Amino acid sequence: MIKQSKTISMLLLLLLMSLLATACGFHSGYQSGKYPEEINMAEHGTHHHENGGGDGVSCADITEAPSDAPVKRFTLTAAKTTITLNNGKTVEAWTYNGSTPGPELRVKEGDRVIVTLANKNVEKGVSIHWHGVVLPCSQDGVPGVTQDAVWPGKSFTYEFIARHPGTYWYHSHQQSSEQAGRGLIGRLIVEPKKETFRYDRDYAVTLQKLNDKHTLTNGQVDGLKLDAKPGDAVRLRIINADNEVQWMGVAGADFQVISIDGQDLNGPDVIRQQWIPIGGGQRYDVLFTMPKNGQVQIYSKEQPKLNLSLGHGSAPERLNKNAKEFDFTTYGTPKEDGITPDMKFDRTYQLTLGLLDINGKQFHDIPPLIVKEGEWIKIRFDHKFGGPHPMHLHGHLFKVLTKNGKPLSGSPIYADSILLFRGDVYEIAFEANNPGLWMEHCHNLGHAANGMSMMVNYEGVTTPYRVGTKSGNLPD
DSSP, X not given: OHHHHHHHXXXXXXXXXXXXXXXXXXXXXXXXXXXXXXXXXXXXXXOGGGGTGGGSEEGGGOOOOOOOOOEEEEEEEEEEEEEEXXXXXXXXXXXXXXXXXXXXXXXXXXXXXXXXXXXXXXTTOBOOEEETOOOOGGGSOOBTTTBOOBOTTOEEEEEEEOOSOEEEEEEOOBSHHHHHHHTOEEEEEEEOSSOSSOOSEEEEEEEEEETTTEEEETTBSSOEEEOOOTTOEEEEEEEEOSSSOEEEEEESSOEEEEEETTEEOSXXXXXXXXXXXXXXXXXXXXXXXXXXXXXXXXXXXXXXXXEEEESSSSOOOOOOTTSEEOOGGGOSOOOOOSOOTTSOOSEEEEEEEOSSOBTTBOGGGSOOEEEOTTOEEEEEEEEOSSSOEEEEETTOOEEEEEETTEEOOSSOOEESEEEEOTTOEEXXXXXXXXXXXXXXXXXXXXXXXXXXXXXXXXXXXXXXXOBBTTTTBOBO
């Protein structure tokens, strides 16, 4: 009986820890003394010679080669700002160009994107990480790894080619659990040279929780209204900038899921009345046709204020909370690409996910995954304990191979994040074709700030920057 009581008490304690961790999107582990004074993320957890020692190429020198690509220039100024929400309330926020989300940046596939980030008055320093974008190491926006944080009065210019069309977003990666939560986020849309799907209207929406208090859709409280007329084909790009999984429903029309994490699906099926689980940092694009009479509504099952409606007329009946859950592993049409679970991989890694740890370790105590340019890498994620973990890999697109030992049977899924619930086991694969030093972390940013953050390091790549309290570079 005593042993059973102790077990129950321990389970209750772990549950409380999990609830606190889930709610701690603002509270960075760095502030609680978990980070060292200084650490070189190119060398930690491995012998110096394994990562190329001092003879390697510096991440800072891996830049975009000159080209004659069309240039799109932007300036984003980070600042502490008092904003007025559409319900009349004034709140303190950290913004890009005075708003949260910041400006939507729209470019074309193949454009050379040049963005100057200026820091007006955010004392902790800022950066911009281009979430999901495959770009040179030096442009990834991770303080202490790819650059120094941008301090008040300073600036940094990012430059990369928008090679992959799709739905992306940007956010500060300096103490991102705090800074993204305070409002330093925005959308990046890369329009394709040639459309795969036809649509009349193209909308992008950002779901966020500002200051851990205000539930916003494109910066608006209590929902958002978008214009569409009967018969319009609507592409809706849903970006989850919140830490929590958003179960999104489409009411009033049949729809297709046409893209995940910015990557088009092959032969997407027409479906109806299904809940789509969108993890922190993930993006889902849906396509539907407006009905002749009535509205289409898209909303969160758990947070009713995260909603939007399109069109006029009568509102559709809401989805039953027990409606079917969308399953990407069987959705769409298969297409051979030569990347299979049983192909030869150069290296295979196991990552076991706990409450706030990976393989039982946290932060820089987690050994990096070492890769070499040209190799094929397989990672097996095994979620053993805790809440949902949307695991995000910087600098690469990967293919999802299997779920719980079963190969996917629908469209190939290429992504930069994989959402795992407790008990899930996924295998993913990627080609090591982008030399650099890349973060792999949970995009529930409260989890990342409290331990679930590690590195994927290429052999021979170094960095002149340092993470830690001495430099003030504190990425999570």
